[in-house]
Amino acid sequence: MTLWFIRGLRRGVVTTRYPARPDASAASLPTPPSFRPQALTSQTADRLALICPSGALHRDRRVLVYDVGRCTACGRCAAEAPDAVIRSGEFELATTDRSVLIKKIPVRGEAL
Amino acid sequence: MTAVEPKTVPGEVTTFQVASPHLEAVVRDLAPALRLADMFASGGDATTLRLVWANDTVGQAGYVITETPLETGVYPALSDVAPAAFVEECEIYEQFGIRPATGKPLNRVMLPPHAGPPPPGLPTLGHKPETEPEEARAQHTVGGHAFEFPFGPVRQVGVESLYYGLVTSGEEVVDLYLFTWHKHRGLEWRLRGKTPQQALFFAERTEGLSAVALGWALAAAAEAATGTWVPEAAERTRAVALELERLYNHAAAMAALCQSTGLTVGQSAAEIALERLLRLNAQAFGHRYLFGVVAAGGVSRAPDADAIRKILPDAYGEFERAADALLGTNSFLDRLEATGVLTAGQAKVLGLVGPVARASGLAADARQVPGGPYGNETAIATGTAGDVLARFTVMLAEAAESVRLIGRFLDEGTAEGVAELPRTSGAGLGWAESPRGEALAWVELGDDGRITRARLRPASARNWRGFDDACRSQNVFTDIPIIEASFWLTVAGMAR
Numbered sequence: 001m002t003l004w005f006i007r008g009l010r011r012g013v014v015t016t017r018y019p020a021r022p023d024a025s026a027a028s029l030p031t032p033p034s035f036r037p038q039a040l041t042s043q044t045a046d047r048l049a050l051i052c053p054s055g056a057l058h059r060d061r062r063v064l065v066y067d068v069g070r071c072t073a074c075g076r077c078a079a080e081a082p083d084a085v086i087r088s089g090e091f092e093l094a095t096t097d098r099s100v101l102i103k104k105i106p107v108r109g110e111a112l
Numbered sequence: 113m114t115a116v117e118p119k120t121v122p123g124e125v126t127t128f129q130v131a132s133p134h135l136e137a138v139v140r141d142l143a144p145a146l147r148l149a150d151m152f153a154s155g156g157d158a159t160t161l162r163l164v165w166a167n168d169t170v171g172q173a174g175y176v177i178t179e180t181p182l183e184t185g186v187y188p189a190l191s192d193v194a195p196a197a198f199v200e201e202c203e204i205y206e207q208f209g210i211r212p213a214t215g216k217p218l219n220r221v222m223l224p225p226h227a228g229p230p231p232p233g234l235p236t237l238g239h240k241p242e243t244e245p246e247e248a249r250a251q252h253t254v255g256g257h258a259f260e261f262p263f264g265p266v267r268q269v270g271v272e273s274l275y276y277g278l279v280t281s282g283e284e285v286v287d288l289y290l291f292t293w294h295k296h297r298g299l300e301w302r303l304r305g306k307t308p309q310q311a312l313f314f315a316e317r318t319e320g321l322s323a324v325a326l327g328w329a330l331a332a333a334a335e336a337a338t339g340t341w342v343p344e345a346a347e348r349t350r351a352v353a354l355e356l357e358r359l360y361n362h363a364a365a366m367a368a369l370c371q372s373t374g375l376t377v378g379q380s381a382a383e384i385a386l387e388r389l390l391r392l393n394a395q396a397f398g399h400r401y402l403f404g405v406v407a408a409g410g411v412s413r414a415p416d417a418d419a420i421r422k423i424l425p426d427a428y429g430e431f432e433r434a435a436d437a438l439l440g441t442n443s444f445l446d447r448l449e450a451t452g453v454l455t456a457g458q459a460k461v462l463g464l465v466g467p468v469a470r471a472s473g474l475a476a477d478a479r480q481v482p483g484g485p486y487g488n489e490t491a492i493a494t495g496t497a498g499d500v501l502a503r504f505t506v507m508l509a510e511a512a513e514s515v516r517l518i519g520r521f522l523d524e525g526t527a528e529g530v531a532e533l534p535r536t537s538g539a540g541l542g543w544a545e546s547p548r549g550e551a552l553a554w555v556e557l558g559d560d561g562r563i564t565r566a567r568l569r570p571a572s573a574r575n576w577r578g579f580d581d582a583c584r585s586q587n588v589f590t591d592i593p594i595i596e597a598s599f600w601l602t603v604a605g606m607a608r
Contacts, residue, residue: 007437008377014384028394030404053313074313074404079412 019092026091030073033066034088035105040064042107044084048077059107068093068101120146120167120174123482125336125541127177135180136188139163143194146176147476148463149574150552151190151200153182153208154565161187161204162567163197164541164552168476171488175481175541177554182210189214196463199577207300219289222296222607257281265294272603276592283588288580292606299608303566308334308408308533308555311563315553316403319570319605321361324353325546326570327406329553333566334408336540337557338533345527346410347485352521353397353405353415354544355514360389361547361600362507362514363431368597369504370438373447381434388427395419410530417522428515435508448501452582452595455498464578466549466571467506468599472498478545485521500598507600535561546571548601572605 016023045064049057056070057077078085095101120126130138142148146165153159158181165176180187189212191198202218205211211218258281265273273294279287299318303311308331315330316323328350335342367382390400396415397405405411438444454464459472469476473496479486493509495502539556549571556565582595 001443004375004377004437004441008380011381011384025391025394028391028398030399051310053310076313 029091030075031087031089031091032068032071032073032093033075033077033085034090035064035066035103036084036086037106038108039081039084040105040108041084044081045107048081048085051076051080060104062107064105064107066103066105068103069098120165120172120176122167122172122174125175125177127179130178130180132180132182132187135161135178136190136193138178139188139190139193139197142176142178147460148194148196149175149465149550150554150567150569151197151204152554152567152569153204153210154556154567159208159210162554163190164554164569166476166550168474168480170475170480171482173478173481175543177541185210186213188212189216191216194463195461196574196577199573220291220293222293222298224291224293258286265291274603278589278592280589285583285587285589285592288583288592290576290580292576292603294607295603296607300566300568303563303568306563307561308557308563311555311566312406312408315568316406318568318608319546319572319602320401320403321364321602322357322546322548322551322570322572322605324350324357324402324406325544325551326553326568328354328544329542329551330555330566330568331406331408332542332544333540333553333555334533334542334557335531336542337538337555338536338540338561339538340409340531340533342410342531343527343529344485345525346529348521348524349411349414349526349528350406350544351485352420352518352526353402353411354546355518355521356389356393356396356420357402358514358547359428359431359511360386360393362511363389365507365547365597365600366431366434366438366504368600369448369500369594370444372593372597373444375438375441375444378434378438378441378444381430381437385427385430385434388423388430392420392423392427395423407530409533411528412530414526414528415522417526420518420522424515424518428511431511435511439508445501447591447594448504448598449499450497451500451591452587452598453497453499453585454578454582456496458581459498459578462578462581463574464549465574466546467503467510468575468578469549471495471502471506476550478543478550481543486517489520490517500594503598533561535559537561548572548599548605549575568608570602570605570608572601572603573608575599575601576606 045059049059054070054072056067058065142165146167149166150164153161161180161182163178167174191201201212202221205218206223258279261278261280263278264275275291277289299314312327316327318326363386367379370379370382393402394400396419454472456473459469459474465476475492475494477492479490491513493506495506537557537559542553544551551571552569554567555563558564579599583592
């Protein structure tokens with residue numbers, strides 16, 4: 001056991017400085033999508049809602065409703081419509097208010 | 113007897129029709145020579161019973177499926193002939209309401225006992241069980257000085273819901289049974305009507321720690337059903353991801369073994385290796401748990417080969433240093449040796465797979481099936497003692513082999529590529545060797561190319577049935593977490 005104690009001390013601290021400093025590995029993490037309203041047509045919105053496997057997207061008349069809480073960042077929407085969807089790079093999504101996670105994205109050419 | 117005796121063809125899946133009156137005799141013939149890998153039902157009113165048999169002999173590895181249309185709501189009690197069939201008999205009763213002809217008591221596997229006959233809303237397949245629910249749970253006898261100690265489903269160690277029914281006389285484990293249904297999600301039910309590509313999302317999440325293996329098995333099943341050929345470079349990409357999955361799982365199992373034996377610094381050392389391997393996954397494939405790599409017909413992305421070549425030696429170095437230190441710690445090894453022993457006979461009768469079976473001397477490994485990217489050069493590590501130490505050493509040898517295989521596959525070439533699956537009907541079986549053992553998937557596609565029935569059989573669904581035997585083999589309470597860590601199973605895989 002003494003050897004393990006010494007081994008532990010010798011190994012030192014290996015944790016990163018996150019959140020005080022950005023974590024280098026964050027760049028390779030999958031992140032939820034970000035939508036470009038100017039490229040988002042109602043047809044595209046319907047297509048995205050259809051392929052989303054976790055039901056995070058649906059169209060409500062003139063807006064695409066995006067529930068970040070249901071999104072698994074699988075990337076299917078970004079692959080389906082790369083013009084209208086990009087990866088946000090955002091992964092710090094915690095909130096105390098569930099409604100903050102519901103985003104409404106206007107569909108192109110139609111007022112919100 | 114049947115007119116044609118079912119035989120395996122190396123690297124192939126051979127399907128035979130067996131009439132219901134002959135089924136018991138066929139099982140009696142096949143059980144000594146082959147491993148009963150899975151059993152499931154499909155269909156609605158016209159139910160078909162399928163048994164998947166594996167030949168594990170090196171150079172002969174392949175699968176046989178026997179298909180038996182059932183005209184009535186009963187079939188022969190196959191678990192009396194092949195005990196490996198018992199859990200599936202219980203499952204088929206819950207899903208389809210058909211049961212062995214002897215009327216033997218069955219355990220609840222997927223649905224909770226208090227659920228009764230499946231009400232609307234509970235995921236199930238086929239029609240309702242016709243028998244009252246109290247008959248659907250085998251009774252556990254507690255007598256003499258023994259008493260039952262309920263433990264779980266919420267436990268301090270292990271984030272998954274799992275209930276232990278521990279029967280003990282004070283310290284020794286007299287009997288143990290498990291309730292694994294708390295996190296049943298009805299995944300096979302949810303896959304109906306989905307395209308293979310849509311179904312992959314769910315297959316990967318059936319058992320997140322086997323995302324690549326289950327994804328690969330399901331994709332291969334769909335590819336077999338549609339006659340789709342996957343490019344070799346894409347197959348090698350899948351294999352790289354699968355070996356990375358094995359590496360991080362074995363690191364996690366090592367950390368769990370340290371935790372269960374109270375070796376905190378060792379646990380930290382193993383978790384450092386684990387974290388480095390997970391970060392490597394993220395850099396190589398864009399996801400720490402390798403989700404989204406496998407696609408129906410190929411792979412969605414190629415690995416970052418440079419990142420793997422640069423990071424893997426250091427990450428595996430952490431793993432190796434922790435393992436070497438543990439193998440030099442007598443107080444650790446003492447807890448592992450002669451603990452949770454499973455004999456080769458027990459492992460064979462129960463149809464166990466993966467490191468658990470290999471540590472008992474059974475060299476079953478789905479990577480040996482000819483036709484895949486592995487060829488016949490994969491070194492299969494085995495043990496003989498069948499205890500926790502044997503399972504640990506098998507995992508260490510497998511990790512070293514995984515590193516070698518990753519290097520080989522990268523040298524041979526990996527690439528992104530997806531072959532489009534034709535929209536056609538068909539059925540197929542797929543397999544992959546997950547870190548816990550052979551993962552199987554079987555799909556049946558309708559004319560529109562959508563799934564009409566999918567069967568997912570992670571290795572956990574096989575190996576939990578050996579856990580209680582391992583715990584009963586002259587062990588005490590405090591050995592159970594050690595045995596559980598050495599099995600390294602998931603409840604999710606069982607309660608899919």
